[in-house]
Amino acid sequence: MMRPARNRVRAAVRSGGRAFALSFASIVGSTVLFVLSLLSLVFILLGVGLVTTPWLMGLVRRHADRRRALASAWSDVSIPVPYRPFPKDVRSGFTGQVERTTLLLKDPATWRDLRWLLIDMTAGYVVLVLAFGLLLFPLEGLVLAAGLWRVFADDPYWYGFVPVDSQMTALAAALLGIVIFHVGVWASGPLLRLHFVLARSALAPTPDELKRRIDRLTETRHEAVDTAASELRRIERDLHDGAQARLVAMGMNLSTIEALIEKDPAQAKKMLAMARTSSAEALTELRDLVRGIHPPVLAERGLGDAVRALALRLPVTSEVTVELPGRAEAPVESAAYFAVSETLANAVKHADADRLWVDMHHAEGMLRISVTDNGKGGAVVGSGSGLSGIERRLGTFDGVLAVSSPAGGPTMVTMEIPCALS
């Protein structure tokens, strides 16, 4: 009979204790971080913010992640972690800082974090204070009833709505305290939970973002369908004008040879040689076509070796580093391969590069590829450049492309595709 009640009180006290501890993180941690973040954002204009912002945002994210962990451990509230991953290979030094700051400011999660800090240090704090206050406040009532009321005999002390100035009123205060305690026992758990729900409402992505996501999916799907259709048209045209036409010519030659073989063996022999050349040419064309559809090494060995083989075909010196413990799905491999292939072709054609570096690795659910050249730089995404084509194609897989190409070089193209390896 007593056991469930005691357990309830124990659970409530535990919630209250947690709320008490958390309230410091909320009022001190969140307030300090919020103020510093605002200052840091303002100081970006002066340059100092470029150094402090990434560092501070890292702290804010740690702070928020800690709250996420507690939310799931204490109240079973799961708050999604929506941060966009940093590319591993952000450059060091000042340019790296600018890059990092830009990436952070572009991430909607950063702004949600700041909004959460504001909510956490106000409403979130109040909810926490209620969660442990409802359990602590009754103690005061009991202490008053135990004798502390004598201090206020002349000047009534307001305990809640009870003016305490005598033993009777002090007992009434104790009674009120007991009632409040009961409310506290019942409410402290839910209040703590309410605090985490508030955090979730601030930190989790909103329906607006979901809508944007749907728009983006629709757009990339259209592009994927368009690309696939135009690829098929290109293949059809190549077959029609190439191998198919050559086979027709070969068949014709063969029937001429059949007619000539007895009348003019010398001429027949010459035409046979022509037929053989023509079949070799048809094969070469088919081989090139196949390479354009799905390179054989990709099918045989996977992405790493396919890119190695590709690099060996380039007219410039290249270094390929691959750290892929497994294979990605075929469509992802293919998209990644053609993205690298086009990037390399761009580098050779436009950048006047004589050295290339390709790095591929997989970490945290992302396939990361960087292609660096020592060419003249000045590459841009957009305005119908080859790079925007690559970006569009990667988009189908939620992949992204970033280009850093100052005039004078070097150019670094970074690609990221979320995928799992098997």
Next chain:
Amino acid sequence: MRVVLAEDLFLLRDGLVRMLEAFDFEVVAAVETGPELTKALAELKPDVAVVDVRLPPSHTDEGLQCALTARRNRPGLPVLVLSQHVEQLYARELLADGNGGIGYLLKDRVFDADQFIDAVRRVAAGGTAMDPQVISQLLSRRAADKPMGGLTRREREVMELMAQGRSNVAIASQMVITERAVAKHTSNIFTKLGLPPSDDDNRRVLAVLAYLDHG
């Protein structure tokens, strides 16, 4: 000469068997999958194996892997690898052990029976037969990289054929020059590129290929 043949397409397998038999080879096994190839190579101990890179059941580079494994177990086992496409990557792997008796050709090369059979014989004898496409890729890369030790056009042609694994006699007949002229060209090439001179055909090929690939 005893040959093991691995090729999964019936038409091509049948055609190759006919061609090899027409040139007095004894085809002791004509298989169509990787495991069968491994078994045939281990049990029949052929003088030379002719292997397609892509074989069932995996349809990846299973043939190539089988050949490489068999050569690890029996160094210098002559293997001629055929493929629909040639890759420097694979060529490197085949040549890596430096043992010779390696061929790597496009399937198209079977169109010219004499040259193809010559390649099989060369490989069986411990020599090398590299597809002209592999060599020309290597050369074009070098050409873009830096000029090649001031070789003349003639010397370049000789080197190209030499890198494919042709003997001096074969180079002479192809280029319609005397064998003495070829010998002079080759010694010039070795001097200009700073490679150790050698009469061993296979060593010669490896030196040139290594030079083209890394040098």
